[in-house]
Amino acid sequence: MSSVLDRPIAVSAPTYLEGAEAVLTSEALGFVAELHERFDDRRRSLLAARIERQERIDAGELPDFPADTQHIREGDWKVGTIPADLQDRRVEITGPPNAKMVINALNSGARVFMADFEDATSPVWDELVQGQINLRNRWLGTLDFTDPSTGKHYALGPDPAVLIVRPRGWHLEEKHAIVDGKPVSGALFDFGLYLFHNAHVALDMGSGPYFYLPKLESRHEAALWNDVFEFAEDWLGLERGTIKATVLIETLPAAFEMDEILYELRRNIVGLNCGRWDYIFSYIKRLGRSSDRLTPDRSAMTMDKAFLAAYSLRLVATCHRRGAFAMGGMSAFIPVKGDEAANHAAMNKVRSDKLREVCNGHDGTWVAHPALVRPAMEAFAAMKGPNQLHNMPDRVPGRDEMLELHRGARTEAGARENIRVAIPYIAAWLGGRGAVPLYNLMEDAATAEICRAQLWQWLRFGASFDDDRRFSHDLFEDWLAEEIGALGSVPNLKSAARLLHELVTADRFQEFLTLPAYECLD
Numbered sequence: 001m002s003s004v005l006d007r008p009i010a011v012s013a014p015t016y017l018e019g020a021e022a023v024l025t026s027e028a029l030g031f032v033a034e035l036h037e038r039f040d041d042r043r044r045s046l047l048a049a050r051i052e053r054q055e056r057i058d059a060g061e062l063p064d065f066p067a068d069t070q071h072i073r074e075g076d077w078k079v080g081t082i083p084a085d086l087q088d089r090r091v092e093i094t095g096p097p098n099a100k101m102v103i104n105a106l107n108s109g110a111r112v113f114m115a116d117f118e119d120a121t122s123p124v125w126d127e128l129v130q131g132q133i134n135l136r137n138r139w140l141g142t143l144d145f146t147d148p149s150t151g152k153h154y155a156l157g158p159d160p161a162v163l164i165v166r167p168r169g170w171h172l173e174e175k176h177a178i179v180d181g182k183p184v185s186g187a188l189f190d191f192g193l194y195l196f197h198n199a200h201v202a203l204d205m206g207s208g209p210y211f212y213l214p215k216l217e218s219r220h221e222a223a224l225w226n227d228v229f230e231f232a233e234d235w236l237g238l239e240r241g242t243i244k245a246t247v248l249i250e251t252l253p254a255a256f257e258m259d260e261i262l263y264e265l266r267r268n269i270v271g272l273n274c275g276r277w278d279y280i281f282s283y284i285k286r287l288g289r290s291s292d293r294l295t296p297d298r299s300a301m302t303m304d305k306a307f308l309a310a311y312s313l314r315l316v317a318t319c320h321r322r323g324a325f326a327m328g329g330m331s332a333f334i335p336v337k338g339d340e341a342a343n344h345a346a347m348n349k350v351r352s353d354k355l356r357e358v359c360n361g362h363d364g365t366w367v368a369h370p371a372l373v374r375p376a377m378e379a380f381a382a383m384k385g386p387n388q389l390h391n392m393p394d395r396v397p398g399r400d401e402m403l404e405l406h407r408g409a410r411t412e413a414g415a416r417e418n419i420r421v422a423i424p425y426i427a428a429w430l431g432g433r434g435a436v437p438l439y440n441l442m443e444d445a446a447t448a449e450i451c452r453a454q455l456w457q458w459l460r461f462g463a464s465f466d467d468d469r470r471f472s473h474d475l476f477e478d479w480l481a482e483e484i485g486a487l488g489s490v491p492n493l494k495s496a497a498r499l500l501h502e503l504v505t506a507d508r509f510q511e512f513l514t515l516p517a518y519e520c521l522d
């Protein structure tokens with residue numbers, strides 16, 4: 001392991017959490033500072049490149065497969081070796097890294113648990129540090145928890161799921177960790193601390209340092225991760241290719257560079273995942289400034305149609321050609337408490353979503369709740385093996401299908417639902433919770449982004465509803481006031497409503513709602 005260079009990192013907020021001193025060590029923070037020093041300028045220019053590309057799209061350029069990487073798409077190459085404990089990923093459970101959920105998820109019977117510092121987490125400093133403590137304790141064998149409200153004790157069972165960690169996306173910063181007066185990248189902070197503390201012990205225990213990488217927009221962003229991995233492996237004395245990553249394809253531009261992303265990361269990558277919720281958000285964000293791309297109600301944009309169906313099939317074909325796993329995504333249905341019929345219907349919806357995925361050729365899928373592990377396992381039993389890497393879809397959708405808009409109605413109910421979800425979600429996020437159950441659905445940062453993006457898009461173009469009215473500022477203000485009234489007393493309601501109002505009525509589309517929201521966190 002290399003020694004720490006003279007690179008001071010200041011942690012600007014004290015934390016009194018038990019075990020924090022073992023996570024926020026000067027060696028670990030020094031490693032994060034090194035990552036920052038070497039890679040942060042590139043991260044910032046890649047974020048600027050996203051905006052430049054948006055300007056070209058706004059001027060009429062549509063996403064396409066890049067001409068200059070045709071040789072990569074046509075070349076005959078494969079990704080590197082996939083570790084034994086990642087050969088069967090048929091069901092993966094996801095959730096924030098708080099102790100109770102980590103233990104429940106690891107014990108859930110799912111093959112993999114993705115501990116999420118991203119869509120499911122509000123990046124409150126203490127929660128992030130506690131998450132790192134919990135994950136470190138998992139590898140040290142000391143993870144347990146007693147729920148103060150119930151007295152119930154939680155401990156790891158005999159056959160825990162394989163652990164994969166999802167750091168924040170490139171866009172978020174960690175304002176509590178400062179180098180040379182600048183905040184470090186949230187992605188490098190989450191990644192760096194987890195890797196530093198756990199890579200060797202995870203390997204010693206027959207697993208490894210595994211990551212999900214969110215919200216990439218291009219092969220250049222994948223190349224940045226590749227360089228981070230190489231540097232980190234050398235620094236920590238890990239053999240090249242030890243870190244294993246699965247990249248979420250959850251932005252429209254990235255879906256046109258799937259081969260290239262696999263190629264850039266080929267030594268370290270084991271698969272791609274259809275992050276459908278951010279993908280819908282990205283479709284609206286990237287194309288939604290043109291009036292011929294007005295999306296229908298959120299509930300009408302299902303995975304069996306239009307751009308979503310196309311990208312699922314293309315992802316399977318691309319991955320399997322390269323020997324990489326093609327992971328499915330998250331159905332937002334969760335168990336319904338106290339209503340047997342509604343619960344049964346929700347389970348069936350999850351089951352049919354998973355059956356669609358397994359028939360498309362996916363090698364595994366995501367669930368949001370332990371009660372969904374079984375139905376998902378049952379659906380993926382159709383694979384007849386640990387994966388279906390050999391399965392090549394009959395056809396590979398091309399550019400037109402990849403861009404095809406969903407057809408369907410825009411309704412007052414859909415607009416109100418967007419308001420009714422976005423406000424309590426943002427309120428929960430401001431209160432430190434990044435995933436919440438709302439109206440029997442799992443809502444997180446990605447699903448909430450769709451809500452506010454649709455409202456912005458519909459307002460900008462005065463979108464017509466199924467009853468022939470057009471969306472307007474007056475309608476938005478009326479419905480907003482009524483929905484706020486109906487929500488009653490919710491902590492952070494006013495701040496959340498104010499933020500939603502700003503996001504929806506802004507001239508310029510805000511890249512991520514979590515950017516202004518993060519300014520409200522301590």
Ligand SMILES: CC(=O)SCCNC(=O)CCNC(=O)[C@H](O)C(C)(C)COP(=O)(O)OP(=O)(O)OC[C@H]1O[C@@H](n2cnc3c(N)ncnc32)[C@H](O)[C@@H]1OP(=O)(O)O
Nearest residue numbers: 094095101104105119120277330368369435436437442446
């Ligand atoms: C778009 C994307 O990025 S998807 C990936 C990111 N999103 C997520 O990961 C969301 C994960 N899911 C969750 O956070 C939760 O399931 C929620 C918020 C949707 C619902 O949470 P709750 O209302 O607390 O669920 P519920 O009360 O039914 O939980 C029952 C039990 O299951 C546990 N549980 C629920 N979801 C999970 C989970 N994902 N992982 C582990 N345990 C879980 C609860 O901790 C609770 O445990 P207990 O009985 O020991 O107290």
Ligand SMILES: O=CC(=O)O
Nearest residue numbers: 275276277278446
């Ligand atoms: O991260 C997953 C998604 O659907 O977004």
Ligand SMILES: [Mg+2]
Nearest residue numbers: 119275278446
């Ligand atoms: Mg996402």
